[in-house]
Amino acid sequence: DGGITQSPKYLFRKEGQNVTLSCEQNLNHDAMYWYRQDPGQGLRLIYYSQIVNDFQKGDIAEGYSVSREKKESFPLTVTSAQKNPTAFYLCASSTGQVQETQYFGPGTRLLVL
């Protein structure tokens, strides 16, 4: 059963703490993406990766970091430098071709304690 999984479903962060959100896909897609969703603001691109060991900043990369060591995995770390991390985080993947659409995971909701 192909798809994208994200874990955990809910994540709580304390002040000054780094937390890592997991994203795994078994669709054999080259490209992967991380979005942040806030109420009324649609999806904003944080980071994207076109291929293993390469990634690019999106529109709101400050306070976030990523790695792409395996084709299947694209974890996102929310660092303590991100002052307003409470949001719904979505991971997506695609073949990377301009005409191809993106497939989304179920999302992780991050809350600050």
Add this chain to the structure above:
Amino acid sequence: QKEVEQDPGPLSVPEGAIVSLNCTYSNSAFQYFMWYRQYSRKGPELLMYTYSSGNKEDGRFTAQVDKSSKYISLFIRDSQPSDSATYLCAMSGATDSWGKLQFGAGTQVVVTP
């Protein structure tokens, strides 16, 4: 000004009515147009995909693209309470966009029994 504009709603309709959603955009290079449906606290799922101008129909859903007016629409006929969700438009194909999508803010739709 945002590259893709979408009225956030909420849009409330009675069951059985036609739901009409739309997005406008400013970048004439966009060629690929998508509508995603997102239920509360879930990841978006692809609903309709259209290339260039024209209409596409899939069951109760019709997507229209008017590139001359930079305007896309989604119509839902015989709406059901299960259609209550947020609908996001997305588009790609600009020369420097590679596989990236530009999203609208999403329109919340409520279908009342």
